[in-house]
Structure formats: C-alpha cells, structure tokens
Amino acid sequence: MKTRKSIDSETVARTLNISVQGMTCASCVRRVEKALLSVPGISEASANLASGKVVVRLNSDSSEIALIPDVLRRAGYEAQFPDHADAGFGDATSQRHDNEFFRLKRELLLAITFSLPVMLLSMLPMIPAVHRSWPLSMDDSNKILLLLTIPVLFLPGRRFFSGFVAALKHGTADMNTLVALGTGAAFAYSSMVTLFPHWLGLYPGDMNVYFDTTVTIITLILLGRLLETRARNAASDAIRKLVALQPSTATVRREDGEATIPISELRPNDIVIIRPGERIAVDGKVLDGSSSVDESMLTGEAMPVDKHAGDRVIGGTVNLHGTLAISASSVGAESVLAHIIRMVDEAQGSKAPVQRLVDRIASVFVPIVISIAFGSFIIWFFFLGAGPTEALMHFVAVLIIACPCALGLATPAAIMVGVGVGANMGMMIRDAGSFERARSADVMVLDKTGTVTEGRPKVFDMHVVEGFDHNSVLSLVAAAEQPSEHPLARAVLEHAASSGVTIQPPDAFQYQAGSGVTSRVGGYSVMVGNQALLRGSGVDIPDDANILALIGSGASVLHVAINDRYAAAIAITDTIRETSASVVRELKRQGLDVVMLTGDTLEAAEHIAFHTGIETVVAGMQPAEKAAYIKKLQSEGRIVAMAGDGVNDAPALAIADVSIAMGSGTDVAMETAAITLMRSDPRGIVDAIALSRATITKIRQNLFWAFIYNVVGIPLAALGLLTPMFAAAAMAFSSVSVVSNSLLLRRFRGKNIT
Numbered sequence: 001m002k003t004r005k006s007i008d009s010e011t012v013a014r015t016l017n018i019s020v021q022g023m024t025c026a027s028c029v030r031r032v033e034k035a036l037l038s039v040p041g042i043s044e045a046s047a048n049l050a051s052g053k054v055v056v057r058l059n060s061d062s063s064e065i066a067l068i069p070d071v072l073r074r075a076g077y078e079a080q081f082p083d084h085a086d087a088g089f090g091d092a093t094s095q096r097h098d099n100e101f102f103r104l105k106r107e108l109l110l111a112i113t114f115s116l117p118v119m120l121l122s123m124l125p126m127i128p129a130v131h132r133s134w135p136l137s138m139d140d141s142n143k144i145l146l147l148l149t150i151p152v153l154f155l156p157g158r159r160f161f162s163g164f165v166a167a168l169k170h171g172t173a174d175m176n177t178l179v180a181l182g183t184g185a186a187f188a189y190s191s192m193v194t195l196f197p198h199w200l201g202l203y204p205g206d207m208n209v210y211f212d213t214t215v216t217i218i219t220l221i222l223l224g225r226l227l228e229t230r231a232r233n234a235a236s237d238a239i240r241k242l243v244a245l246q247p248s249t250a251t252v253r254r255e256d257g258e259a260t261i262p263i264s265e266l267r268p269n270d271i272v273i274i275r276p277g278e279r280i281a282v283d284g285k286v287l288d289g290s291s292s293v294d295e296s297m298l299t300g301e302a303m304p305v306d307k308h309a310g311d312r313v314i315g316g317t318v319n320l321h322g323t324l325a326i327s328a329s330s331v332g333a334e335s336v337l338a339h340i341i342r343m344v345d346e347a348q349g350s351k352a353p354v355q356r357l358v359d360r361i362a363s364v365f366v367p368i369v370i371s372i373a374f375g376s377f378i379i380w381f382f383f384l385g386a387g388p389t390e391a392l393m394h395f396v397a398v399l400i401i402a403c404p405c406a407l408g409l410a411t412p413a414a415i416m417v418g419v420g421v422g423a424n425m426g427m428m429i430r431d432a433g434s435f436e437r438a439r440s441a442d443v444m445v446l447d448k449t450g451t452v453t454e455g456r457p458k459v460f461d462m463h464v465v466e467g468f469d470h471n472s473v474l475s476l477v478a479a480a481e482q483p484s485e486h487p488l489a490r491a492v493l494e495h496a497a498s499s500g501v502t503i504q505p506p507d508a509f510q511y512q513a514g515s516g517v518t519s520r521v522g523g524y525s526v527m528v529g530n531q532a533l534l535r536g537s538g539v540d541i542p543d544d545a546n547i548l549a550l551i552g553s554g555a556s557v558l559h560v561a562i563n564d565r566y567a568a569a570i571a572i573t574d575t576i577r578e579t580s581a582s583v584v585r586e587l588k589r590q591g592l593d594v595v596m597l598t599g600d601t602l603e604a605a606e607h608i609a610f611h612t613g614i615e616t617v618v619a620g621m622q623p624a625e626k627a628a629y630i631k632k633l634q635s636e637g638r639i640v641a642m643a644g645d646g647v648n649d650a651p652a653l654a655i656a657d658v659s660i661a662m663g664s665g666t667d668v669a670m671e672t673a674a675i676t677l678m679r680s681d682p683r684g685i686v687d688a689i690a691l692s693r694a695t696i697t698k699i700r701q702n703l704f705w706a707f708i709y710n711v712v713g714i715p716l717a718a719l720g721l722l723t724p725m726f727a728a729a730a731m732a733f734s735s736v737s738v739v740s741n742s743l744l745l746r747r748f749r750g751k752n753i754t
Contacts, residue, residue, distance in 0.1 A: 016065075018054045019080040020072060021100075023047065024163065024225075025408045027174035027366050028077075031167070035075040039067050049408040051416055076166025104226045107156035111222055114152045115215040118145055122212040142194040145211040153187055157218045173366040175405055181370070182399035182724065183217050186210040189392055208389050210396075210724075217400055217728040224732020228409070228739055242341045242423065245316030250281035253325065266331045274324045282315045283330035283337075291322035340428055340678075365407070369714065373398040376718040393724055397717035401727035402710055406734040410702035413742040418695035421748050426663070426678035427688055434674030438658045438692035440639050444587050444685070445630065445652070447644035448598035448608055451662055451682060453574035455645070457487050459495035460555065461571040463546040468567045475501040477560055477570065480519035480526040483509045488556060489517070491572045492528075516558070527561040534559050539566055554607025573607070581612045582753045583682045588613075590689065592641075595633075597626050597652070626652040643685050644673075660685055687750035694748050702738045709734040 020032055029047040036045035036056055044057040058065060072079045121141060125134045136144070154161075160183070163176025190209035251260050253271040263281055266272070271287065274280050280293070292304035295317045304320055307313060313326055316337040332338065373395050381391035415432045422429045429435050449455050464470045478496035481489035482505060496503055508520040515536075516529015527534060531541055539561045541547065547569045550557050555571040587594050595616040598605045602619040609617045618629060630652045633640045641658035642649075653659035653673050661673035663680050677684035713730060716722045722730075 015055055015057050019052055020054050020077050022077040023049055025175035025405050031075055031172050035071050039071055048412045101229045104229055108222045108226055111152050111156040111219040114148050115219045118148045118212050118215045121145055142209050146194050149211040149215055152215045152218055156222055178399040182396040183214045186396050187214045213724045216725045220728040220732050224735050227736045246337060247279045247281050266328055268328055270328045272326045272328055274319045276321050278319055280313050280315055280317050280319055282328040283335045284326040284328045286311050286324055287327050288325040289322050291324050292320045294318040294320055369402040394720050396724040397722045397727045400724055401713035401717045401731055406706035406738045409735060409738050410706045411699050413739045414695050414698040414702055417742045417745040421745055422691055427684055428676040430674045434658050435692050438689055439696045441641035441658050442592060443633055443638045443640045444592045445595045445597055445642040447649050448596055449574055450645035451643050452580045452608055452612060453576050457491040457572045458575050459491055459570055460573050464568040471501050473568045476521050476524055476526050477528055478503045479506050479521040480517055480528050484517055488572050525563050528558050531559055534561050539564055542566055554603040576608060576611055577682055579681060579683050583686055584613045586686050586753055597621050623651050627655050630655045660688060683753050690751055691748055698742055698745055701741055706738055
C-alpha cells in the first residue's frame, strides 16, 4: 500500500471502496494508486487487480473526494462509487464483472469472425495443391487481409490502444503498451508492405505480411482475458452468495393487517412475520412464536438453533418450522449481514504485504521488457544479419510473452478466493495483511472466558453439611439469589430449575458488592457468598474435607449459611468447550506455543489449563496487562496471534499481530479483531490458521508460475525460439493458470477436529 502524510492528523479518516474499470495488469495498479494519492484528502490507496477495486483512506471532511472520478479518467480509468441507496446489499462488483465478461465475449466473437478468414487466407495459399489453383495474386490477397484485419485491430483491439495512449500521456507503460506496440508494429509493417512496398525496397516475392499474427495475438489475448474474467467471477462468488441471503421483500404487521413491502422500506421496530421456509429479513428479537433457524450460511454451523421469544435472530438465516414475529432492530446497512458483506468486500480488495513487492517490481518491469524488445530487434537486424521481418517478429514476441497480467493476479486472486472460502465457513476476514501474517504466527494466546470456556458459569458440585437437606438448601439458595443479576447467581438458578426444586420470591434481599447476598426467605435468614461474607457475620467455614476439596479445585465457591449456621458449599465453574482440548493439541501440532491469559484467579485458570493441555497460564490480568504481555512476546521476536471475545480483550487484540474475535463476543472485540469467527467454536481458530497457510501457499505457487513464464519466455523470444502467436497463447494461459490455481482453494474444508 502506498502512503503519504495525512493532510490533517486530527480529522477523522474513513475508507471507501471504489470499483475501477480498465485495470489490466500490475503496472495499472501502481498508476491508479499514484493518481489517487494526488487527490488532497486521500492518505492511502490500495488497488487490487483481481477484484477491480481500490480501497482509499480519506479525510471524511474533505470536499476533494469529488475529484476522484476525473483524476482516474485522466489516468485512463473509470471510477464507480458504491451505491449507498442499496442499504449495503449492492452487488456492483459482481455486476461489473458480468458486464465485462459479456463485453469481452462480444469482442472475442467479433475478433474470431474476422480472424478465421484472415488465418485461412494466409495459410491456404501455402498448401501446394491449393496454391496452383489459387485465384488471387499475392497483392490482392494482402489487400483483402488488410481490410479484414482493420476491424479486429480497431474494434476489439481498441481497448489495448486506448490503454496505451493513456499510459503514454502519463509517461508510464503497462500491458496495453506491450500489446499495442507488438500488434501495432506487425500491422504497420504489413500495411506498408501491402500498400507501399517500394518504400521498403521490396519485390513481389518478398512481400511477407503478418496480418495473421496481428489478429491472432488480439484474439488469443481476448480469449485469455475472457477465461480470466470468468475465473475471477468464480473467485468473487462469496459476495454473490452473501447478497443472495437477503430477501427482496418482507411481510410486516400493520394495524390493518399484514403487508408485503420491499426490504428497503423496513424500519427499526417494525414487526416482521417470518413463516416456515422463509429467510429472515432483518436482525431483531423474537416477540412471538418458536422455531428452529438454520444459521449455517453465516456461522458455518450445520445444526439448527432453537429460537423462542426474547431470542436474537440474524437477517439472512432460514426459518425452518414455526412462524416467528420479530421486532426489527437493525435493518439495511446496519444489519449483521450488510456488515459481513462490507467486511468480505473490503478484505477481497485489500492488499497482502507480499503484493506490494510485486507491484514495485511491476512498475519497472514493462520499461525493462520494452528495452529488451528493442535490443533484440537491433541485435538481430544489425548484428546477426536478419531481415527486417524476422527482426520484427522477435521484437513482437518479446513484447507479447512478457505481459505482466499473471504477475498482477498472483496474489489478489488467491486472497479473493481465500477470503471467500473463509466467509462460507463463518470466518470474516477484515484485511489481507493479517490473513498473511496468520501463517507465520508462532504463539497463540487464548483468552479463557468465552474462548477456551463457554463463558457461562455452571454448578458442577454442591456439598451440604450434616443436619441439612440438599433440596431444601438448594431451594432456599435459589430463592435468595433470584433478584440478583450476577453470573454466579444465574448459574445457581439454572441448576435449581434443572433439579426441579421450588423457587419462591424472597421476602427481603440485599446485595453486597464483591461479597454476596443476604436474603430472608419464608422465615429463614439466608446468606450466600464468599468466605468474608460469612465470617463477617460470625459464621466459620467447617474443617470439612469435601468443602476444602471444592475450594482447592479452582472453582468459584459460594458458601451458604442458614439462620447463621453453615449449611453448604456450592462449586461453580465455567464449562470448558467440548473442542478446546483438541484445538490446543492441533495448535501445538502445527508448531504454535499456546498461552492462556485471564483475569480470573490462578487456581481457576490452572484448573482449565490442566483439562485442555495448556502449559503456560498467566492469571489475574487486567486489560492493560494483557496488552503489555502481548508486547513482551513481540519484543522477543515472536509473531503473536490472539483469540478473545470481551471488552477486556480489545487492547490486546489491537496489539496482536493476528487478532481473532469469537462470535459470541462483544462488538468492541469484533471491531478490533482482524478475523471474526461467526460461531463460538474454537475450531475456527485452527481453521483460520490453516486457511491462511493454504492461501499463502497458493500465492507462492502463483508467483512462481508468473515469474517462470517471464524468466523462461523472454529469453526464448529474444533468441528467436518463440513465434508471436505462441507467445500470445502462452501469455494468455499464464493468467488463466494463475486464477485457476487460486480457485483450487475452494476445496479447502478446514481441519477435521473432534
């Protein structure tokens, strides 16, 4: 990404995704970025060849944004701003790719229509049996070939010459320069031979023309561009699938009955009716009804989720059974689905660090190739005794084989597919840089609560001292805790409800912060809390082996006193996720050191670590201390990935080299993290690392093939071992092979961890 100083560090920056038409190779990327950085108010510009997008960071107060279309037009490109009227569900990128595909298809058909007769007219007279009866003279044949070549060169081939002129105006060179110079030189020479042979001192027997070379190069490059565009459309399928999740209409409840309205007319607090089999149109809360909802397209989780009154639902998911009445909370651009679409769109348009090196290479690549082409012509013509036609063909072959299309597509094509695969697996990737760094992480830092554990405390044991009845004590404790909102109180109430005991409202209730509660229930005085609460009231903890075992287990222990007599100890712990232990094993197998950070006590943390196989535990950490610990690891040269879900994790997530937010987490954590898992299963952490490594492997393969084409092809062309037509075919195939190789990433299914 190219960067220059912001014009005002105090102003609020924002990003904008712009579709740009006309980018054809890696050199175009550099020119587009350079043009945009000339606009006041733009501090960063990152162009992506595969997606046809440019992500710009700009000053939100700047009025110079309106200059962007004109600046890009002068550089030879067309800008298309996102349509905010579509509430975040615009499919402009896919539509633009479709339009380009059909435009290329029309141009290719036109090129083939004229190229076939050119090829036949050029080759048939070379067959002895046909030559003897051929009715046309060479002069007449050449003039017909000229007339048939003109439509190919100036209609389908016009795109290359327009790009060449635009680049020339800016003193730069790109793929269009190479194609225009190559085909233009072959056409100009052949036209001179046909119309003014005496100017070149030629005789009828020397009148070799290369109209077939001109039309074949253009046709093959258009064919390669068509196949490449189709493959790029496949690479952007993730956006299409996400957009398709949003229904076009919704049924809303009005005072006079139900009405079906366009989705764009929905407003917060509308009551939306979702019947079985329909997609849920909005984010909201269930008011009436119960059903099972398929959330797999957003979370990657195959099992349906039961929904009842009060539960939250997400737009784009599928209602399977009952009818639901939903109060809309977030609609249009504010919905979770719209946010996900924007994240995927921006991530597919972002640039991995390795691509910046490729862009720098591409900026000097084309001028070097042009120099090699001219040098080849001079050496062949002046030093090796070749005629002008042979030297010209070597010149053209060097230009055509070296088009840097594959070089520009190598990285962004793989990133696009990788981000799309992640989206389909319920993995939202914010930027390509973090995605690339994930493969190099050597330390995985895990937050305990909500990441390694469920984040929902549960009663796992209760010991009642002699003289008290278990169910009676549990009933009194649940009644005493009923008004409390504390997570430990909720755990007791859930346990009491599942045990079937009677829970009555307390007659009196008092919450003592940091200690517990004192209540009066049916004539009983009930205290529930920590040891300090009971001892402050003169109640001692019995020297009971069972109680001491619970205290030493690492669980949170609630002590219970009834009428100032010690009655019971209730051990509550955060439940370890079923897959946490297997995830830790897999992370270690992949070579990562696993560390658990938590604000909880050391005893509780060590209990979780023992059962999951985590060897390094740092407990009692405040948010700032978590961030400081991440910095300490980085100062030791470690590349740190961190997964967390809470507000207290946000500072550490922001500092980590790779940050992963769990789907059950807070909005702050998700906004901070580079990768968000839409489900809370920690197996997604392993899949994120694995997908990053698979994507970077594809990028390296693509770069290898892109460079090998040029490293091998340019010398062969300069030595006269490649014809221009073969060079055109090889160049077209190189782009297609790079994108096709990237598409193989769609087979990625993640790690099979149980």
